[in-house]
Amino acid sequence: MERMSFDLAQTPLRELNAFLHREASAGRVKQVVVTHPDGAHNIAVGLDCPVEVEIVGHAGYYAGGMNKLASITVTGSAGTGVAENMMSGRVHVKGFASNGAGASMHGGLLVIDGDAGLRCGISLKGGDIVVGGSVGSFSAFMAQAGRMVICGDAGDALGDSLYEAVLYVKGRIKSLGADARIEAMTEADHATVKALLDAAGMAHDPRDFKRVASARNLYHWNADADQEY
Amino acid sequence: MSSHDKPIAREASYGYDRQTLDYIRHAAAHGLYEIRGMGAKRALPNFDDLVFLGASLSRYPLEGYREKCSTKTVLGTRFASKPIELDIPITIAGMSFGSLSANVKEALGRAASEAGTSTTTGDGGMTEEERQSSKTLVYQCLPSRYGFNPDDVRRADAIEMVIGQGAKPGGGGMLLGQKVSARVAQMRTLPPGIDQRSACRHPDWTGPDDLAIKIQELRELTDWEKPIYVKVGATRTFNDVKLAVHAGADVVVVDGMQGGTAATQTCFIEHVGIPTLAAVRQAVDALEDLNMKGTVQLIVSGGIRSGPDVAKALAMGADAVSIGQGVLIALGCNHDSYFRNGAHHDATADYAALGTAPGYCHHCHTGKCPVGITTQDDALAQRLTPEVGARHLKNYLKTLTMELTTLARACGKQNVHHLEPEDLVALTVEAAAMARIPLAGTNWIPGASAI
Ligand code: SF4
Numbered sequence: 029m030e031r032m033s034f035d036l037a038q039t040p041l042r043e044l045n046a047f048l049h050r051e052a053s054a055g056r057v058k059q060v061v062v063t064h065p066d067g068a069h070n071i072a073v074g075l076d077c078p079v080e081v082e083i084v085g086h087a088g089y090y091a092g093g094m095n096k097l098a099s100i101t102v103t104g105s106a107g108t109g110v111a112e113n114m115m116s117g118r119v120h121v122k123g124f125a126s127n128g129a130g131a132s133m134h135g136g137l138l139v140i141d142g143d144a145g146l147r148c149g150i151s152l153k154g155g156d157i158v159v160g161g162s163v164g165s166f167s168a169f170m171a172q173a174g175r176m177v178i179c180g181d182a183g184d185a186l187g188d189s190l191y192e193a194v195l196y197v198k199g200r201i202k203s204l205g206a207d208a209r210i211e212a213m214t215e216a217d218h219a220t221v222k223a224l225l226d227a228a229g230m231a232h233d234p235r236d237f238k239r240v241a242s243a244r245n246l247y248h249w250n251a252d253a254d255q256e257y
Numbered sequence: 258m259s260s261h262d263k264p265i266a267r268e269a270s271y272g273y274d275r276q277t278l279d280y281i282r283h284a285a286a287h288g289l290y291e292i293r294g295m296g297a298k299r300a301l302p303n304f305d306d307l308v309f310l311g312a313s314l315s316r317y318p319l320e321g322y323r324e325k326c327s328t329k330t331v332l333g334t335r336f337a338s339k340p341i342e343l344d345i346p347i348t349i350a351g352m353s354f355g356s357l358s359a360n361v362k363e364a365l366g367r368a369a370s371e372a373g374t375s376t377t378t379g380d381g382g383m384t385e386e387e388r389q390s391s392k393t394l395v396y397q398c399l400p401s402r403y404g405f406n407p408d409d410v411r412r413a414d415a416i417e418m419v420i421g422q423g424a425k426p427g428g429g430g431m432l433l434g435q436k437v438s439a440r441v442a443q444m445r446t447l448p449p450g451i452d453q454r455s456a457c458r459h460p461d462w463t464g465p466d467d468l469a470i471k472i473q474e475l476r477e478l479t480d481w482e483k484p485i486y487v488k489v490g491a492t493r494t495f496n497d498v499k500l501a502v503h504a505g506a507d508v509v510v511v512d513g514m515q516g517g518t519a520a521t522q523t524c525f526i527e528h529v530g531i532p533t534l535a536a537v538r539q540a541v542d543a544l545e546d547l548n549m550k551g552t553v554q555l556i557v558s559g560g561i562r563s564g565p566d567v568a569k570a571l572a573m574g575a576d577a578v579s580i581g582q583g584v585l586i587a588l589g590c591n592h593d594s595y596f597r598n599g600a601h602h603d604a605t606a607d608y609a610a611l612g613t614a615p616g617y618c619h620h621c622h623t624g625k626c627p628v629g630i631t632t633q634d635d636a637l638a639q640r641l642t643p644e645v646g647a648r649h650l651k652n653y654l655k656t657l658t659m660e661l662t663t664l665a666r667a668c669g670k671q672n673v674h675h676l677e678p679e680d681l682v683a684l685t686v687e688a689a690a691m692a693r694i695p696l697a698g699t700n701w702i703p704g705a706s707a708i
Binding site: 041074089108113127128132150192247248 | 289402407447451452454460461462467473474477478479
């Protein structure tokens with residue numbers, strides 16, 4: 029059984045996820061196609077093996093949530109929290125992504141061909157996010173580690189309270205959040221952006237990107253520095 | 258009498274007492290709010306304001322030492338295919354590795370396992386020590402998501418979605434740099450030594466409708482096996498419990514304002530939230546209103562210290578309680594000495610170095626706990642070995658359980674879960690109104706009916 033197809037108009041979600049957890053993890057299937065997702069939530073969550081899943085259409089909340097090792101493609105758009113807490117593997121949204129895309133990701137690669145909503149990459153703990161379009165406000169809020177490449181614009185308060193994550197933005201940044209600052213791009217940064225764009229299958233000139241990282245002024249309480257807490 | 262002989266005026270101000278003067282001076286000197294550990298110190302209506310009506314002629318008591326009184330407790334019966342079965346209705350509250358040492362986490366796990374109850378992870382992820390030592394481990398999903406991962410979700414026995422805690426409803430976590438050791442930093446994916454703030458809102462959901470979908474995600478991820486708890490700090494408890502139930506909780510945990518913390522602004526600890534006594538009543542009302550009492554279990558926490566506290570919470574309608582500060586005190590918190598290598602060692606100088614004394618300490622945030630509980634310093638952590646800690650905690654849990662069954666038997670109950678509000682009366686008007694329990698010697702419940 030190399031390839032399986034699930035029609036979510038006919039099959040309960042629970043059956044699909046249980047199949048992916050048991051049969052795919054046991055190596056009995058390599059590819060799974062999910063048709064008629066029709067915005068259903070929690071499709072292909074908690075996968076733990078290198079299976080390929082194609083969701084043909086639009087997915088609801090948390091598609092590919094907590095993914096490990098699997099490669100999941102959403103051919104349409106994805107709802108809130110796509111690939112949230114992903115540990116490894118790859119999630120590719122060919123359309124747009126809603127709020128909190130890649131929230132708290134620890135690893136893996138999230139590719140969004142279109143725009144992403146508010147709080148993309150919030151609480152990022154590792155891994156990479158590449159957004160072909162723009163991201164909404166509060167993206168990369170408290171992002172701790174990992175990298176984000178934004179080929180379009182960024183909304184308000186980008187990188188607010190950033191820790192060690194690094195953001196690369198090609199377009200306009202409406203405003204930076206507290207403790208985020210624009211830094212000079214190095215050769216290493218250009219190489220990083222190029223590698224991530226290549227991995228995402230996108231073509232841009234890395235020299236057009238700005239680097240945003242933490243000024244690290246909020247790492248320690250300091251009343252005299254008039255910090256905002 | 259000359260003006261020199263006039264007595265010095267020593268009329269204390271009620272509004273500007275010594276504590277208030279100290280507070281204003283501290284604020285003026287530092288320009289930063291005070292941060293501290295533990296829970297509310299102010300006087301609040303609490304379970305001491307209730308007493309049991311033991312059986313006499315109108316009720317028949319059970320024989321104290323001979324007749325069986327069950328303490329078995331089952332949590333998570335609503336949707337989970339593997340509910341939690343505990344020997345006692347007293348659980349260990351979520352306290353993070355980071356705020357507590359690894360030794361303490363291990364001691365909690367050992368004692369809880371021996372006593373037949375559960376322990377809970379806390380912010381900062383699951384340590385190997387606590388998973389190995391805990392028979393039943395509840396894994397918290399917090400806004401920070403530090404260390405949160407699907408492998409640990411699967412090896413947990415239940416998952417607790419934390420919306421807030423009694424010490425700081427509406428606030429996020431805090432761990433000052435001195436406690437962010439290399440291991441803590443690695444578990445939280447943060448640079449060591451930084452003052453770390455945790456978010457107060459979850460990153461991937463924002464309201465009760467979203468929460469329902471988030472809970473479904475965790476159920477799908479675990480193939481609907483594990484109970485899902487939702488923990489709220491007590492504020493608008495009636496509405497919050499209803500929303501948690503609507504969102505699909507198997508178990509709701511309500512943490513009153515007496516609940517502790519490892520580090521939070523004092524203004525939060527003392528001025529936000531409602532007392533546990535009031536919160537239990539509201540939570541039970543919400544479950545009854547939804548006809549969910551018995552289907553969704555209720556765990557109550559926040560200032561539960563003794564067997565009578567447990568018994569009263571159960572009588573008011575809780576299915577179990579959860580204890581944090583009492584557990585730390587059983588381990589030696591605020592004790593003047595620590596026990597190591599078969600001998601007691603004086604710790605008063607270490608308290609003094611923190612500017613405090615045994616009995617007054619709330620300095621968990623400093624990471625310099627004189628008795629080795631809330632620290633990441635290796636030398637201090639050695640002051641509490643898992644064996645000694647586990648023994649004391651097990652004794653504490655055993656005592657609480659004995660007191661609980663003693664009171665239940667006195668009320669004629671063969672099962673501690675059969676305790677009921679009718680077994681209680683209130684000693685103060687405030688407690689009567691909050692708990693909706695009649696004032697002793699009367700049938701009066703203030704506010705229960707229109708005047
Ligand atoms: S003795 Fe330790 S655990 Fe107790 S309040 Fe002080 S610092 Fe905290």
